Amino acid sequence: MIALIPLSAVVLKSTDRGWDSFWNAVSSPQAWAALRLTLIASVVVVIVNAIVGTVIAWVLVRDEFRGKSVMNSIIDLPFALPTIVAGLTLLALYGPRGPFGLDVAYTRFAVVLALLFVTLPFVVRAVQPVLLELDQEVEQAAESLGASKWVTFRRIILPALYPAIIAGSGLAFARAVGEFGSLVLITGNLPFKTEAASVFIFSQVESDNVTGAAAVSVVLLLIAFVVLLGFGWLSRKVVRDEG
Amino acid sequence: MGIVVENVGKKYGDFVALDDVSLNVRDGSLTALLGPSGGGKSTLLRVIAGLEEPDTGTVVIDGEDATGVPARKRGVGFVFQHYAPFKHMTVRDNVAFGLKIRKREKAEIDERVRELLELVHLEGFAHRYPSQLSGGQRQRMALARALAVKPKVLLLDEPFGALDATVRKELRAWLRRLHDEMNVTTVFVTHDQEEAMEVAEQIVVLNHGAIEQVGAPQDLYDRPANDFVMHFIGPVAPLGKRWLRPHDLDILLEPEPGASEATVQHVLHLGFEVRVEVKVEGGEETWVQTTRDRARELELADGQQVWLRPAHDPVLEPEAAA
Numbered sequence: 001m002i003a004l005i006p007l008s009a010v011v012l013k014s015t016d017r018g019w020d021s022f023w024n025a026v027s028s029p030q031a032w033a034a035l036r037l038t039l040i041a042s043v044v045v046v047i048v049n050a051i052v053g054t055v056i057a058w059v060l061v062r063d064e065f066r067g068k069s070v071m072n073s074i075i076d077l078p079f080a081l082p083t084i085v086a087g088l089t090l091l092a093l094y095g096p097r098g099p100f101g102l103d104v105a106y107t108r109f110a111v112v113l114a115l116l117f118v119t120l121p122f123v124v125r126a127v128q129p130v131l132l133e134l135d136q137e138v139e140q141a142a143e144s145l146g147a148s149k150w151v152t153f154r155r156i157i158l159p160a161l162y163p164a165i166i167a168g169s170g171l172a173f174a175r176a177v178g179e180f181g182s183l184v185l186i187t188g189n190l191p192f193k194t195e196a197a198s199v200f201i202f203s204q205v206e207s208d209n210v211t212g213a214a215a216v217s218v219v220l221l222l223i224a225f226v227v228l229l230g231f232g233w234l235s236r237k238v239v240r241d242e243g
Numbered sequence: 244m245g246i247v248v249e250n251v252g253k254k255y256g257d258f259v260a261l262d263d264v265s266l267n268v269r270d271g272s273l274t275a276l277l278g279p280s281g282g283g284k285s286t287l288l289r290v291i292a293g294l295e296e297p298d299t300g301t302v303v304i305d306g307e308d309a310t311g312v313p314a315r316k317r318g319v320g321f322v323f324q325h326y327a328p329f330k331h332m333t334v335r336d337n338v339a340f341g342l343k344i345r346k347r348e349k350a351e352i353d354e355r356v357r358e359l360l361e362l363v364h365l366e367g368f369a370h371r372y373p374s375q376l377s378g379g380q381r382q383r384m385a386l387a388r389a390l391a392v393k394p395k396v397l398l399l400d401e402p403f404g405a406l407d408a409t410v411r412k413e414l415r416a417w418l419r420r421l422h423d424e425m426n427v428t429t430v431f432v433t434h435d436q437e438e439a440m441e442v443a444e445q446i447v448v449l450n451h452g453a454i455e456q457v458g459a460p461q462d463l464y465d466r467p468a469n470d471f472v473m474h475f476i477g478p479v480a481p482l483g484k485r486w487l488r489p490h491d492l493d494i495l496l497e498p499e500p501g502a503s504e505a506t507v508q509h510v511l512h513l514g515f516e517v518r519v520e521v522k523v524e525g526g527e528e529t530w531v532q533t534t535r536d537r538a539r540e541l542e543l544a545d546g547q548q549v550w551l552r553p554a555h556d557p558v559l560e561p562e563a564a565a
Contacts, residue, residue, distance in 0.1 A: 137323045137325065137327040138327045138329065138330075140294050140321070140323070140327070141321065141327040141385075141388075143313075143314045144292060144293075144294065144315065144320070144389075145315070145340055145341035145388065145392060146315045146316075146341055146345060146392060147340075155340075160330070160331060
């Protein structure tokens with residue numbers, strides 16, 4: 001109920017001037033470009049997250065190094081920061097006056113970067129406990145049967161991690177699709193170029209086009225819903241296929 | 244041939260897990276590593292498997308120096324205490340794993356897996372997942388998985404440790420038969436002396452990281468090398484300054500030179516076996532194991548006056564090793 005009531009309100013709002021205006025709002029080139037950017041950037045972010053997040057979780061669980069506990073805490077930082085602060089930080093680091101001489105502000109890359117930053121913890125935190133729980137004897141069993149480290153990883157460890165990776169990726173995707181705060185500053189919100197769907201919605205609200213904003217919101221909502229369903233299906237399939 | 248372990252030492256920090264251990268395991272034999280937990284038996288098994296690297300010493304398997312050879316190249320089958328099943332694979336895929344990564348022909352793999360599942364009586368379970376098996380079935384699956392790659396030696400770590408008593412008994416007899424059929428050099432770890440006596444041809448008693456004695460089950464029971472083995476390998480009863488097996492004490496109703504006077508404290512009837520708890524003159528408490536018929540013949544009752552005599556020469560003077 002808590003989730004459904006506001007959601008249905010958005011759906012109602014989006015169609016209160018009829019389906020034509022709904023369709024017009026959604027199919028306007030600017031809205032379409034914003035949706036496409038959000039979708040593509042989110043997919044990229046999820047793929048990078050699934051891989052890098054798993055690697056980070058692996059390093060945090062299996063490797064011993066100085067500052068491990070500090071690094072472990074740093075992973076959660078994107079969760080703790082207000083996203084606008086994340087955006088500010090990214091702008092300071094990778095903006096026009098960043099210390100690395102790397103200026104990505106107002107590019108599509110900045111969109112991906114910001115989304116990567118705020119979604120980093122999802123996969124890491126999903127995979128980490130599973131990796132901790134993995135029975136090392138299982139790996140030794142594979143080894144004694146003649147498996148190399150790589151074969152053991154690919155055929156024994158990774159299949160055990162799939163459900164966690166998928167679950168973490170699903171959350172990361174949902175977050176990326178809806179992300180707003182970290183994008184506003186660093187992307188410059190250039191229509192047709194770096195304006196993400198969430199920012200587009202905000203600008204529509206500001207220019208008093210609430211119906212248009214709601215329409216795009218509904219599409220965003222649908223995408224998120226379908227993708228989450230997809231992730232759910234995938235994780236059930238993995239569990240079924242792999243035991 | 245078989246396994247030759249020479250001067251193997253292994254420390255974890257200050258803890259000495261193995262202290263200069265040397266051991267010969269004959270080709271095709273069935274050997275038990277027996278000892279209390281922390282005695283080093285599992286460590287020794289893992290050193291043989293290559294899952295643990297010894298600080299010193301060498302391991303020779305089947306005539307080849309295996310020291311420093313990684314586990315995956317040793318040709319060793321290892322069965323873990325908790326079976327370490329690949330949970331995301333069916334029984335069939337678990338057993339086929341070693342063959343698959345060796346890139347064997349599918350037909351060959353199918354045939355071998357079928358053979359093995361038959362051998363371990365899991366024919367009907369090929370498409371189940373480990374979570375759908377009982378403990379004993381998982382154990383047998385792990386065994387089939389280890390045997391699939393035709394290992395030169397088979398190593399089992401507490402193979403029956405996690406099973407309930409009935410299944411345990413069944414699997415012991417089955418493992419012995421299996422070994423007779425397969426004829427692969429087998430070493431298993433156990434802390435249960437009865438299990439070791441029942442299954443193994445040769446028992447290696449390990450304590451504090453060192454070998455106390457190696458021998459056939461009967462040898463260890465009748466001629467323990469020291470106090471520790473005497474106590475670990477079977478029941479003991481004190482008499483005077485000696486340790487005896489409690490069934491090596493004769494109960495007499497009349498005094499006799501060399502016999503000690505004692506009072507019956509309690510008679511316990513355990514079916515065929517009767518346990519007689521006695522207090523020897525001077526206050527020492529000991530017990531005698533006898534048969535139901537013998538106890539009936541003596542008409543033993545609580546509080547009765549009896550005399551105790553060793554049935555034959557003691558196996559061990561307590562001062563020898565204590």
